[in-house]
Amino acid sequence: MTAQTTPASNPPENAPARWQWRTLLAPISVLLVTGVILGITYEQSGDVAAVARFYAAFVTVAAILAILALALNIQWGYTGLFNFGVAGFFLVGAYTAALVTKDPDNDQYADYVGGFGPDLDILPFLSSDQWFPFLVALAAAGAVSGGLAFLLSIPTLRLRDDYLAITTIGIAELLRRIAIEEQWLGNGTRGLGGIPRPLEDLVGGSDYRYVLLVIAVISLALVYVLLERGVRSPWGRVLRSLREDELATQASGKSVQSFKTQSFVLGAVIMGLGGATYAFQSRAISPETFTHFFGTFLIWTMVMVGGSGNNNGAIVGAYVVWGFWQSTLLIQSYDLPDLLATRISFIRDMALGALIVIVLLLMPAGLVPEKRGVSIWAERAARRSGQAQRAPPPASSAGGGGDGVS
Amino acid sequence: MATVQAQPLTRAEQFRDYRRAAGVWMAGPGLWVIIGAFLVWAMIAERDGVVTGVVIGAVFALGAVGITLIFAILKFGHFAHGDTMMLSAYLGFMFLTGTIAGEQQSDLVTILPVSTSDLPGATTDIWNFSFGYGLLAAMGLSAIATALFLVILNHLVYAPLLRRGSSVVTLSIASLGLALMIRSAMLMLWGSDPRFYSPGIRQAVDLPFGVRVLYDQLFILAIAFVMAAFLYFFLYRTRLGKAMRATSDNADLARVSGIDTERIVRWMWIVAGVLVAVAGVMLGLQAQLKPELGFIILLPLFAAAVLGGVGSPHGALVGGLLIGIIQEVAVTSGIIEPGYKFSVALIVLILVLLVRPRGLFGERA
Numbered sequence: 001m002t003a004q005t006t007p008a009s010n011p012p013e014n015a016p017a018r019w020q021w022r023t024l025l026a027p028i029s030v031l032l033v034t035g036v037i038l039g040i041t042y043e044q045s046g047d048v049a050a051v052a053r054f055y056a057a058f059v060t061v062a063a064i065l066a067i068l069a070l071a072l073n074i075q076w077g078y079t080g081l082f083n084f085g086v087a088g089f090f091l092v093g094a095y096t097a098a099l100v101t102k103d104p105d106n107d108q109y110a111d112y113v114g115g116f117g118p119d120l121d122i123l124p125f126l127s128s129d130q131w132f133p134f135l136v137a138l139a140a141a142g143a144v145s146g147g148l149a150f151l152l153s154i155p156t157l158r159l160r161d162d163y164l165a166i167t168t169i170g171i172a173e174l175l176r177r178i179a180i181e182e183q184w185l186g187n188g189t190r191g192l193g194g195i196p197r198p199l200e201d202l203v204g205g206s207d208y209r210y211v212l213l214v215i216a217v218i219s220l221a222l223v224y225v226l227l228e229r230g231v232r233s234p235w236g237r238v239l240r241s242l243r244e245d246e247l248a249t250q251a252s253g254k255s256v257q258s259f260k261t262q263s264f265v266l267g268a269v270i271m272g273l274g275g276a277t278y279a280f281q282s283r284a285i286s287p288e289t290f291t292h293f294f295g296t297f298l299i300w301t302m303v304m305v306g307g308s309g310n311n312n313g314a315i316v317g318a319y320v321v322w323g324f325w326q327s328t329l330l331i332q333s334y335d336l337p338d339l340l341a342t343r344i345s346f347i348r349d350m351a352l353g354a355l356i357v358i359v360l361l362l363m364p365a366g367l368v369p370e371k372r373g374v375s376i377w378a379e380r381a382a383r384r385s386g387q388a389q390r391a392p393p394p395a396s397s398a399g400g401g402g403d404g405v406s
Numbered sequence: 407m408a409t410v411q412a413q414p415l416t417r418a419e420q421f422r423d424y425r426r427a428a429g430v431w432m433a434g435p436g437l438w439v440i441i442g443a444f445l446v447w448a449m450i451a452e453r454d455g456v457v458t459g460v461v462i463g464a465v466f467a468l469g470a471v472g473i474t475l476i477f478a479i480l481k482f483g484h485f486a487h488g489d490t491m492m493l494s495a496y497l498g499f500m501f502l503t504g505t506i507a508g509e510q511q512s513d514l515v516t517i518l519p520v521s522t523s524d525l526p527g528a529t530t531d532i533w534n535f536s537f538g539y540g541l542l543a544a545m546g547l548s549a550i551a552t553a554l555f556l557v558i559l560n561h562l563v564y565a566p567l568l569r570r571g572s573s574v575v576t577l578s579i580a581s582l583g584l585a586l587m588i589r590s591a592m593l594m595l596w597g598s599d600p601r602f603y604s605p606g607i608r609q610a611v612d613l614p615f616g617v618r619v620l621y622d623q624l625f626i627l628a629i630a631f632v633m634a635a636f637l638y639f640f641l642y643r644t645r646l647g648k649a650m651r652a653t654s655d656n657a658d659l660a661r662v663s664g665i666d667t668e669r670i671v672r673w674m675w676i677v678a679g680v681l682v683a684v685a686g687v688m689l690g691l692q693a694q695l696k697p698e699l700g701f702i703i704l705l706p707l708f709a710a711a712v713l714g715g716v717g718s719p720h721g722a723l724v725g726g727l728l729i730g731i732i733q734e735v736a737v738t739s740g741i742i743e744p745g746y747k748f749s750v751a752l753i754v755l756i757l758v759l760l761v762r763p764r765g766l767f768g769e770r771a
Contacts, residue, residue: 080575082575082578084485084582154760155756155759155760156756156759159759159763160716161574161575161578162477162482162483162574162578162708163712163755163759163763165483165485165578166483166485166704166705166708166709166712166755167752167755167756167759169485169701169704169705170705170748170749170751170752170755171752173702173705173748173749173752174746174749174752177745177746177748177749180745181743181745181746292701293586297582297586300579300582304579337509338509338510339509342509342510342511342597343593343594346590346591346593346594347590347594349586349589349590349593350586350587350590350591350594352586353583353584353585353586353587353589353590354583354587355583356579356580356582356583356586357563357580357583357584357587360567360572360576360579360580360583361563361566361567361580364572364576
């Protein structure tokens with residue numbers, strides 16, 4: 001059994017649950033964000049239906065970004081891998097999905113490869129053109145993004161953590177530049193528009209957004225369940241032990257390189273899926289969408305705010321941070337003084353950066369702290385035998401500043 | 407026959423031995439041979455690229471020294487370094503002109519009561535440069551401000567995290583958050599429009615061998631050389647510098663032998679700040695100022711630090727020059743489209759990580 005470490009502020013598992021004001025933080029921030037969003041939209045439109053439409057779209061995007069946050073969480077939160085290039089995998093997933101599902105280019109203003117949409121209508125039943133191409137696109141997006149991650153893992157994963165970080169920053173920028181420069185590939189700076197959406201012709205009109213909402217939430221739920229099973233399995237325990245102490249894991253006979261690669265590739269596959277869903281949701285993508293800021297920092301803030309190493313936290317973080325982002329957009333429609341109006345997006349960026357630093361300094365566990373635990377089987381056995389499971393002695397948490405180099 | 411017959415090697419074994427030998431050669435003398443051959447070829451075929459490359463490489467080199475010092479002493483990758491460089495360039499702009507962006511980003515409004523270009527004769531060009539001594543004064547002020555800024559950052563963020571026993575990765579993430587904050591602060595204060603130090607015409611000079619250089623570029627090289635000499639003197643000839651190298655070799659040993667490591671860390675930030683500020687102002691002199699540049703320039707800075715060998719200041723200087731030269735030559739010789747210029751650093755970084763992770767002068771990976 002691997003000893004789990006948690007921040008010292010958490011009570012040990014077998015201590016009687018002590019009430020902490022901190023447990024209220026997550027629900028309060030979720031309620032606050034929801035209240036602000038609903039309040040501002042209602043104040044501006046005065047129409048409940050309009051508020052519902054806006055909120056549905058809001059939750060859809062939040063769910064899609066939560067998929068990305070979950071993916072980053074498996075890489076960073078559980079394994080301690082430093083992916084600063086989320087934007088790259090996000091972009092690859094979105095572009096792949098768009099190129100697979102779109103119609104071939106036949107217009108002088110559009111120039112791109114692929115466009116297999118009509119060709120993929122191969123199943124003769126259940127109007128397969130409404131869902132089959134999208135499944136293919138998801139698979140392709142996951143495969144391309146995962147393949148990219150595998151290639152990247154070869155030079156970087158056996159070295160210091162920082163090297164992975166700087167390489168992924170570079171790769172994300174390179175992919176964005178490819179999307180800009182290679183006109184023939186993805187239509188250059190104009191990006192790809194008119195991306196088809198799943199089931200759109202079946203449920204047309206303004207109600208379609210609710211279908212999209214359901215699709216996004218179901219995808220999120222599937223990814224969540226898959227990852228929860230994964231991290232509670234022996235496999236997940238190896239990942240967490242890698243994060244805590246690489247040397248000890250290696251000493252107990254686990255291949256560090258192999259498990260790191262698996263985690264990195266799995267995370268990248270899910271990022272690709274998230275990117276694909278994002279492309280379907282937004283209909284139009286361009287290289288400008290996948291900047292370091294939107295693609296990487298935003299997702300990192302979500303994971304850090306929610307609490308890394310914790311899937312529930314990643315989802316809560318995604319909701320809260322996206323809510324914060326949307327409220328700054330909503331505020332823009334008020335009549336602000338020029339000085340503020342021209343700078344509100346920079347203020348928002350600054351606040352997100354500040355959130356990362358403040359969370360690290362003041363509440364490193366995030367809104368939803370990671371629960372300590374060994375495995376579901378051990379917990380069940382403990383519950384069945386009616387006695388509290390003896391908590392493993394807290395191992396010294398990742399030592400001083402000096403031990404990161406091995 | 408009693409003698410043991412040596413088994414002939416199988417193809418697979420031969421291949422393995424060959425690969426091993428090739429790897430040793432590639433990671434050792436071969437690398438130097440390749441770099442040397444590249445430089446000789448570049449100087450013959452792509453002189454203009456080499457000249458620009460040396461100039462931009464000097465900027466990278468001074469930035470990379472900071473990264474490598476932080477790597478060596480605090481053991482973490484400082485992802486806010488590129489944005490700090492850009493910030494110092496903007497601080498230089500502010501001290502020079504006394505302005506920041508107004509209500510609309512395109513306007514400039516004066517906020518400083520006195521700027522260095524208000525000094526008597528500060529804007530008359532020195533020799534054949536495109537600037538007067540006002541820019542030098544602004545560079546000095548920017549260096550002081552940047553060093554102070556980094557010391558304050560260390561005091562507010564990095565030191566508390568280290569004291570709590572946070573892992574190195576936590577520090578790196580904190581530096582990423584700070585990078586984001588610095589970038590948005592620059593956008594808020596100076597807007598996203600490009601800025602220039604001086605609109606003046608840059609004069610070029612013809613050197614022997616058909617090399618054409620701007621006078622400003624000569625200035626950049628001279629300043630970089632002075633800074634490198636200063637750094638060498640500091641690290642190898644002063645007590646403080648020796649203590650800093652001792653701390654980077656083994657922080658615990660340094661502490662028990664009576665070195666005040668907190669003071670060393672503070673001085674390290676000051677040295678990194680001064681160097682990065684000079685680099686930033688030189689970058690502004692060479693190109694235009696844009697807040698977005700800060701995050702992208704991280705890549706050549708890290709590539710230079712890794713190529714030179716993490717923790718090795720002279721390695722960072724050599725690495726910076728090499729990255730600059732390779733980048734410019736790759737573009738002028740048409741190997742790489744100008745739009746992909748920055749990716750040269752990425753390719754070099756990945757190759758170094760594959761072939762020789764400890765870098766040219768590093769002792770360990």
